[in-house]
Amino acid sequence: MNRKQRIAIDMDDVIADTVEKFLSIYRREHNLELSAEEMHGKELRDALPAELYSTTRQYINQPGFFRDIPVMPDSQRVVKELYEKYDVFIVSAAMEFRNSLIDKYDWLAEYFPFIVWEHIIFCGLKIVNVDIFIDDRSRNFAGFEGRALLYTSHHNLLIDNYERVNNWQQVADKLL
Amino acid sequence: MNRKQRIAIDMDDVIADTVEKFLSIYRREHNLELSAEEMHGKELRDALPAELYSTTRQYINQPGFFRDIPVMPDSQRVVKELYEKYDVFIVSAAMEFRNSLIDKYDWLAEYFPFIVWEHIIFCGLKIVNVDIFIDDRSRNFAGFEGRALLYTSHHNLLIDNYERVNNWQQVADKLL
Structure with missing residues (x-):
């Protein structure tokens, strides 16, 4: 193969700490603190008290929700290093949330300015044609025949049939 | 293969008559009428008088530009029929224009409401993994090993090394 290997990198809960954004909202708006134990193996909404179950959907659809998500620790440094060695593509299922499109575009421009528009996929x-795929959702690996790296998040802790990375330093150790 | 065949369909100048939108602007704003002969084998900007060369870039970056593009004749009917038989994906290089994202999303929702968000790619x-690819830009076929259908547009009339479709009825004749 003449070309560089291609890596697809997800956004939410991989380079963007979207769970932390949610937790900060529940802390502020509902005086609620969720522990890692309460979130273990669960979607965030399923770890919430029943009366708040539907609120994740409300918050996530608000314009601006995706604009100030904290950056995942070490992701900027490691993605920049990967970008030199591989053909790196950011691949986000942004299309689920209309209002996320411009926020995610601007967020990437702010925190990952070295990623050119040709390498961003919402x-x-x-259904991307890549060699390595870093994502926290194993459903996104369906049909994928390359190397899948499951980025650890509370909701995927009970899944054990994928190669796993717990943080960006582990991605660096494996791929750099 | 158990799954349906996948088709990627481009937006601009394939299901959206983007050149016609430009022509209507030049007609209205500059009292300029471009003939098919003047556009033959050229990018639109290269068919314009020199003093207007840079204006395509200005217009295309305006919020709203992509929201009211005319729908390409027969595309709604044929894409709907394809959607029944194939796994159809809309694949647009929207990322080049920040302000196009929401306009393209809303345009698709209005004119192609049967296409679910899972099947839209900006x-x-x-680098999509599909079997059939309908696009007016042959550069998008680079590295693609499936069946490429070059959708005829003024700018690609001098390209002769791809299977060509001149309109949506021809797509229907080939694929339905």
Whole structure:
């Protein structure tokens, strides 16, 4: 193969700490603190008290929600290093949330300015032709025949049939 | 293969008559009428008088530009029929223009409401894993090993090394 290997990198809960954004909202708006134990193996909404179950959907659809998500620790440094060695593509299922599109575009421009527009993909199903795929949702690996790296998040802790990375330093150790 | 065949369909100058939108602007704003002969084998900007060369870039970056593009004749009917038989994905290089994202999303919702968000891809490089690819830009076929259908547009009339479709009825004749 003459070309560089291609890596697809997800946004939410991989380079963007979207769970932390949610937790800060529940802390502020509902005086609620969720522990790692309460979130273990669960979607965030399922770890919430029943009366708040539907609120994740409300918050996530608000314009601006995706604009100030904290950056995942070490992701900027490691993605920049990967960008030199591989063909790196950001691949987010942004299409699920209309209002996320411009926020995610601007967020990437602010925190990952070295990623050119040609290498950004907002989609639904991730039918991308890449060699390595870093994502926290194992459903996105369906049909994918390359190397899948499951980025650890509370909701995927009970899944054990994928190569796993717990943080960006582990991604660096494996791929750099 | 158990799954349906996948088709990627481009937006601009394939399901959206973007050249016609430009022509209507030049007609209205500059009292300029471009003939098919003047556009033959050229990018639109190269068919314009020199003093207007840079204006395509200005217009295309305006919020709203992509929201009211005319729908390409027969595209709604044929894409709907394709959608029944194939896994159809809309694949647009929308990422080149920040302000196009929401306009394109809303345009699709209005004119192609049957296309679910999972099947919409806004990207740069079109590294999609599909079987059939309908696009007016042959550069998007680079590295693609499936069946490429070059959708005829003024700018691609001098390209002769791809299977060509001149309109949506011809797509229907080939694929339905």
